[in-house]
Amino acid sequence: MEKLIEQLSICIESGKINRNSGYPPQLKGQDGADEIARQALESGIKPSGILEGCMAGMQRIGERFGRNEVFVPELLMAAKAMNTVMEHLKPYFQTGEVKRRGVFVVGTVAGDLHDIGKKLVAMVVEGNGWEVIDLGVDVSTEKFMETVGQKPGCAVGLSALLTTTMVNMEKTVKFIRDKYPQTKILVGGAPVTLNYANQIGADGYAPDPQGAVHLLDRLAS
Amino acid sequence: MAKSNVMTGRERIRAAMALKPVDRIPWLPFVGCHGGALIGKKAGDYLRSADRMAAGAAEAVRRYRPDGLPVAFDLQIEAEALGCSLVWSDENPPAVSSHPLASGRAFSDLRIPAKDEGRIPVVLEASRMMRKAHPDIALYGLITGPFTLAMHLYGTDLFMKMLEDEKSVHDLLAFTRDVGLRMADYYTDAGCDVIAVVDPLTSQIGPDAFQKFVRNPASALFSHIRSSGRQGSFFVCGHAQQNITEMCACKPDNISIDENIPLDYVRDICLENRISFGGNLQLTVVLLLGSPDDARRNAVECLETGGETGFILAPGCDLPYATPPSNIEAIAVMLQDPYQLEIAKALKTGPKTRDLLDMSDYGQTGKVIVDIITLDSEACAPCQYMVESVRQVAPEFEGIVEWREHKIKHADSVQFMTSLMVKNIPTICIDGRIAFVSQIPPRERLIAAIRRRIYEKLQYKIRTRRGEILILGKNDAECDRAMPVLAQALRELGVEMPVTAVTDPGQILSYGVAVTPAVVMVHYKVKAEGNVPAAAIIKEWIKEIQ
Ligand code: B12
Numbered sequence: 001m002e003k004l005i006e007q008l009s010i011c012i013e014s015g016k017i018n019r020n021s022g023y024p025p026q027l028k029g030q031d032g033a034d035e036i037a038r039q040a041l042e043s044g045i046k047p048s049g050i051l052e053g054c055m056a057g058m059q060r061i062g063e064r065f066g067r068n069e070v071f072v073p074e075l076l077m078a079a080k081a082m083n084t085v086m087e088h089l090k091p092y093f094q095t096g097e098v099k100r101r102g103v104f105v106v107g108t109v110a111g112d113l114h115d116i117g118k119k120l121v122a123m124v125v126e127g128n129g130w131e132v133i134d135l136g137v138d139v140s141t142e143k144f145m146e147t148v149g150q151k152p153g154c155a156v157g158l159s160a161l162l163t164t165t166m167v168n169m170e171k172t173v174k175f176i177r178d179k180y181p182q183t184k185i186l187v188g189g190a191p192v193t194l195n196y197a198n199q200i201g202a203d204g205y206a207p208d209p210q211g212a213v214h215l216l217d218r219l220a221s
Numbered sequence: 222m223a224k225s226n227v228m229t230g231r232e233r234i235r236a237a238m239a240l241k242p243v244d245r246i247p248w249l250p251f252v253g254c255h256g257g258a259l260i261g262k263k264a265g266d267y268l269r270s271a272d273r274m275a276a277g278a279a280e281a282v283r284r285y286r287p288d289g290l291p292v293a294f295d296l297q298i299e300a301e302a303l304g305c306s307l308v309w310s311d312e313n314p315p316a317v318s319s320h321p322l323a324s325g326r327a328f329s330d331l332r333i334p335a336k337d338e339g340r341i342p343v344v345l346e347a348s349r350m351m352r353k354a355h356p357d358i359a360l361y362g363l364i365t366g367p368f369t370l371a372m373h374l375y376g377t378d379l380f381m382k383m384l385e386d387e388k389s390v391h392d393l394l395a396f397t398r399d400v401g402l403r404m405a406d407y408y409t410d411a412g413c414d415v416i417a418v419v420d421p422l423t424s425q426i427g428p429d430a431f432q433k434f435v436r437n438p439a440s441a442l443f444s445h446i447r448s449s450g451r452q453g454s455f456f457v458c459g460h461a462q463q464n465i466t467e468m469c470a471c472k473p474d475n476i477s478i479d480e481n482i483p484l485d486y487v488r489d490i491c492l493e494n495r496i497s498f499g500g501n502l503q504l505t506v507v508l509l510l511g512s513p514d515d516a517r518r519n520a521v522e523c524l525e526t527g528g529e530t531g532f533i534l535a536p537g538c539d540l541p542y543a544t545p546p547s548n549i550e551a552i553a554v555m556l557q558d559p560y561q562l563e564i565a566k567a568l569k570t571g572p573k574t575r576d577l578l579d580m581s582d583y584g585q586t587g588k589v590i591v592d593i594i595t596l597d598s599e600a601c602a603p604c605q606y607m608v609e610s611v612r613q614v615a616p617e618f619e620g621i622v623e624w625r626e627h628k629i630k631h632a633d634s635v636q637f638m639t640s641l642m643v644k645n646i647p648t649i650c651i652d653g654r655i656a657f658v659s660q661i662p663p664r665e666r667l668i669a670a671i672r673r674r675i676y677e678k679l680q681y682k683i684r685t686r687r688g689e690i691l692i693l694g695k696n697d698a699e700c701d702r703a704m705p706v707l708a709q710a711l712r713e714l715g716v717e718m719p720v721t722a723v724t725d726p727g728q729i730l731s732y733g734v735a736v737t738p739a740v741v742m743v744h745y746k747v748k749a750e751g752n753v754p755a756a757a758i759i760k761e762w763i764k765e766i767q
Contacts, residue, residue: 015384023384068463072425073380080381113308113316116377116425138308138318163505163541164312191505 004040005053008085011036012057012127015077017084023077033081037088047092051129054085058127062210072116075209079123086126093131100131102220105147106157107135108189109168114161117189121157124209125216141172148180155184155216158202163191170200177201184219186212229357230288231414238415238452238474238497240531246524248556249361249499249535250549252281253294254314254542259284264542265309268295271346278351282358284546285553289359289415292348292408294539295340296365296419299400300373302339303331312542320376322393331374331396333403341404345411352412359415361454362408366420367438370397383430390434398438402445409449416446417454418473421538424459424481431467439471447474454499458538462486469494479504479537484526497531502552509541513551514644517565520552525566560601564646567596567629578640579755584652585748586761589674591615591624592650594638606661607647614667622671652678687745690720693729694738697722703738 010016011033014024018034031039033054040050061078064070092098104125108118115137126132133151135143148154156176160169169187176183187202197205203219206212228236233247252259256277257267267273278290295314301307304326307315322328334341344362351360365373371393372379383390405416423435439455446453454475455468462482469476469490477499478487484501491498500523502508507519523534534556540549555561584590591611595604611624627634629646641650649657649667651674656662662670690707694700700722707720723729732741748754748762 021385071427071430071463073383073430074427076377076380077384111310113318116380119377162313163509164310164543 004036004043004045005049007031008033008036008040008050008053009057009060012054012078012081012085013061015061015074015081017077017081032084034084034088037085041088047089047098050085051089051098054082055128058082058124059210059213062124062208062213066208066210072120075120076123079120079127082123082127098129101129101217102131103133103151103154104130104157104216105133105135105144105151105154106159107139107144108137108159108161109165109172110138110140111168112160112162112165113137114159114189117161118157118159121159121188121209121212125157125213128213128217130216141168141175144172145175145179148176148183153182155186155219157186157188157212160187160189160192166191166196173200173202184216186215186219188212231357231359234289234359234415234533235452237531237533238454240492240495240497243529245556246527246529247288247359247533248286248553249289249359249533250281250285250287250553251291251294251536251539252277252285252287253291253539254312255540255544256281258312258542258544259546263311264313265311265315268293268314269340269343271343271350274344274347275350275354278347279354282355285549286557287358287553289361289533290351290355291361291363291417292351292411292413293344294363295344296363296369296421297373298340298344299334299365299370299404302334302341303370303374303400305373314539317373320374322374323376323378328389328393328396333396333400336407341407345407348408348411348413360413361415361417362405362411362413363417363419363456364401364404364408364442365397366418366423366435366456367394367397367401367442368426368435369420369422370400372422380425383426383434387433394434394438398441401438401442405442405446405451406449409446409451413451415452415454415475416442417456417477418442419456419458421456421458423464424457424461426464428463428467431464432470436467436471439468439473443471443473456538465490469496472496475499475531475533477533477535481537484523488527488532492531497533498527499533499535500537502534502536504537504541508536508544508548511548513547516548516551517555518568520555521562521565524562560596560603560646563601564596564629568635578636579752580640580653583641583758584654585754585758587678587765588623589618589621589671589678590652591622591671592637592641592653593624593626593647594634594641594643594650595626595628595647597628597630601647603659603661604647607649607657610661610664610667611649614664614671617668618671618675621675687747688718689743689745690718691723691732691741691743692720692738693723693732693734693741696724699738700724703740707740 016027016032018032021032022028037050061075065075089098093100106118106122108115122132122134158169158172160166173185176185185202186204187197188206194205204215206215228244233243236243237247254264254267257264259280260276262273274293281290297307297315297317300317304321305317306319308318309315408416423431443453452474454477455473456477458479460481465487475497476491478501480501480503487498502519502523507515555565593608593611608626615622615624627637629635629638641653643655645658648655651670656670692700692703711718
C-alpha cells in the first residue's frame with residue numbers, strides 16, 4: 001500500500017503519465033501515474049491517500065523548479081501526470097468522499113497574453129487538491145466578476161507580466177473587492193511584488209506555484 | 222581609451238563585436254515601439270508603416286545619438302505571415318493570439334514566407350529608408366528565434382511535446398530555422414549590418430533541452446549570417462542564465478541579455494568564448510520608472526562591469542513605449558562626453574542622506590561666499606571656464622566676496638555638493654544657493670547675481686540690527702551730562718536704542734576703560750534662530766568679530 005503511494009509520487013515528480021509514455025526515459029516500459037492510481041484504488045487505498053501521494057510528488061518537483069534544477073517543460077509534465085490521476089479521483093470528488101480544498105479561479109489580466117506562468121500556477125494548484133477554473137489569458141474584469149458570482153466562496157488568482165497591464169490587475173482587484181468583499185485574491189507574475197499586492201489591496205502575492213499553494217491553504221483555513 | 226568619436230557608429234559596433242579596440246563603448250538603444258511614442262503614434266500604427274518607423278528612427282538618431290538601432294523590434298512578423306492572428310495594442314508590440322498548428326493546420330501546409338507577405342515588405346522598406354538616411358549607423362534586422370517562432374506556431378504545449386515527441390519538435394524547429402535563414406537574407410539585402418536572432422522563450426528551458434533542440438538551428442543561423450558578411454547577435458530576454466554557455470556554443474558574434482542575468486557572469490563566459498556581449502540597462506525600474514540620474518547611474522554600473530573589450534551598452538530588451546526620452550538622452554549625452562561620464566562615475570556613490578551637512582545657516586557671514594562645484598577645473602573645460610568667470614569678477618568685490626572651487630573628485634566635495642542639492646557639474650552657488658547650472662554666466666549676470674546677494678544681506682542686517690549704548694561715568698552726574706548728545710544723535714538718525722549708564726568701577730574696568738566719561742557701543746546680531754549651527758559655521762562668525 002505504502003509502496004504504491006510512494007511509486008505514485010515518483011511518477012508525478014518525474015512526469016511519468018502512463019505505461020506507454022516514453023518520458024522520462026529511465027522509467028520507460030514501467031507503469032505510470034495512470035496505472036498506479038487505478039491499482040491503488042482497486043487495492044482499497046482511500047482516494048484522500050492517493051491525493052496526498054500526488055501532492056508530495058508535486059511539492060518536490062515544485063521545489064526543484066524554484067531552485068532552477070528543472071524548467072517549465074518538466075513542471076508541465078508533472079502537472080499533466082497529476083491530471084491523469086485527477087481523472088480517477090473525479091467520481092470521489094463528486095460524491096464528496098474526497099473534499100476539494102476549494103475553488104480557485106485564475107487568469108491573466110486584460111491586455112496580457114502571457115500564459116506560461118499562470119498555467120503552471122493553475123496546474124500545480126489543481127494538483128494540490130483545488131478545483132481550478134482557468135479563464136485563460138486576456139481576461140476582462142467583467143469575466144472575472146461573472147465567474148466569482150457563479151462560484152461563491154472561491155479564491156481568485158490574477159497574473160500579469162506587463163507593466164502596462166498591471167493597472168488592469170488593480171482594477172479587477174478593486175471591482176471584486178467592492179462587490180464580493182470576502183473573496184480572497186492572490187496576484188503574481190514577473191513584475192508584481194508583495195508591495196504592489198498590498199498597494200492594490202490583494203490578499204497575497206507568491207513568486208511561484210508552490211508559494212501560491214501555501215498561500216491558498218493559509219487563506220482558506 | 223583613444224580619442225573620442227573618431228569612428229562611426231557602424232564601425233564602432235562592428236569593431237566591438239569583433240573584440241577589437243573601440244574609441245568608446247558603443248551604444249545601442251533598442252528603440253522599437255518606443256519610436257512610435259517619439260513621433261506621437263500608437264504602437265499599432267507605428268509597426269505597420271515603413272514611413273513611420275523611418276521617422277521614429279530619425280527622431281531616435283537625433284535625440285539618442287545611437288551607434289546602432291533595430292529596424293523593428295517585433296517578434297510577431299514571421300508568425301503573422303505564417304497565419305498566427307495578432308492582437309494589437311497601443312503601447313506594446315502586437316501579441317500572437319492563435320497558434321495555427323494547435324488549431325488544425327497541418328505542419329506540411331506551412332511555407333516559408335516570401336518577401337511580400339504580411340508585414341515583411343514594410344520592415345524591409347523601413348530598413349532601406351533607414352540605411353539611406355543613416356549610413357553611419359549599424360542597423361539591426363531582428364528575426365524571431367527558432368524556438369520562439371515554434372511556440373508561436375504550436376502554443377505552449379510545445380514544452381510538453383519536447384519531452385513526449387522529440388522528432389516532431391526537431392522537424393518544427395528545422396522549419397523555423399529555415400524561415401530565419403530566409404529572413405536573415407531579406408534583411409541583409411535591405412542593408413542591415415547585424416542580424417539579431419531574438420529567442421526569449423529559450424529562457425524557459427534548461428541547458429539540456431537547449432542543447433538538444435536549439436543548438437543546431439541557432440548555429441546554422443549564425444554560420445549563415447557570418448557567411449553573408451554580416452554579424453549575428455543572440456538576444457534573450459528573461460532568466461536565461463542557465464543557457465549562456467549553450468548560447469556561446471551556437472557561435473554568434475554577440476550575446477545580448479537583460480537585467481535578469483548578472484552582466485559580469487555573461488562577460489566572463491562570453492569573453493572566454495571570444496564572443497562580444499551587450500546589455501543590460503534595467504528596463505522597468507530604471508528606464509521606464511526612474512529618473513535621468515538613475516539612468517546615468519545604471520549606465521555607469523553597466524560600463525564599469527562591461528569593461529572595454531567587446532561590450533555594447535544596451536537596454537535589456539525592447540524599450541517600453543512610454544520610456545521618458547529624458548532618461549535615454551541622459552545616457553546618450555553622458556556617453557559621448559567624457560567629462561559627463563567622469564562626473565557620473567565620481568557621483569555614483571553619493572553620500573547617504575544621513576551624512577549630509579546641515580546647510581541652512583550656510584552663507585550667513587558678513588562675506589558673500591561663491592562656491593564652484595567642478596569635476597576638476599584642470600581636467601574639464603566647462604569647469605575651467607566657470608572657475609575663470611568667477612576669478613575675473615571677484616576683484617570687483619574685493620574683501621566682500623570669497624570664492625572657492627570644490628572638486629568632486631574628493632569625497633568631502635561630493636558631500637558638500639549633495640548637501641547643497643547640486644545635481645549638475647559645473648554649478649555656481651552663491652551663499653549656498655544654486656545660482657548658475659552648467660552654463661558659464663556672462664560677466665554682467667554674475668556681477669548682478671552677487672550684487673543682489675550683497676543687497677539682500679544688507680537689508681537683512683538692517684532688519685536684524687540690535688544695539689545698545691553704554692555711558693561709563695564716575696557717577697550719575699557725569700553720565701547725565703553725556704545724555705543729551707546721544708539722544709540728539711539717535712533722534713537725527715530716527716533710531717531707537719536703549720542708553721544705559723554704568724557707574725560701577727569694576728564693570729567699567731572690564732570694558733578696558735581707564736578714564737571716564739566713555740561711550741561703548743554694543744552690537745547684538747542674530748545669527749541663527751531655532752537651532753545651533755555647525756561649529757564650522759560658528760567659526761566663520763567668530764573670525765568676523767575678532
Ligand atoms: C515568454 C515571454 C513571452 C512570450 C509569451 C508566450 C506565452 N504564451 O506566454 C511571447 C514571446 C509571446 C511574449 C510576448 C510579449 N512580451 Co514577453 N516575455 C516572455 C518572458 C521571456 C518570459 C515570461 C514567462 O513565461 N516566464 C516563465 C514563467 C514560468 O514565469 P512567470 O510568468 O513570471 O510566472 C511565474 C511567477 O511569476 C508566478 N506567477 C505567475 N502568475 C501568477 C499568478 C498568481 C496568482 C501567482 C500567485 C503567481 C504567479 O508563478 C510562475 C511560475 O513560477 C518575459 C521575460 C521575463 N523576465 O519574465 C518577457 C516579458 C514578460 N515580455 C515582455 C514584453 C514587453 C512582451 C511584449 C509586449 C513584447 C513582444 N511582443 O515582443 C509581448 C506582449 C504580449 C501581450 N500583450 O501579452 C516584457 C515585459 C516588460 C514589462 N515589464 O512590461 C518582459 C519582461 C521581457 C522584457 N524584459 O522586456 N513574451
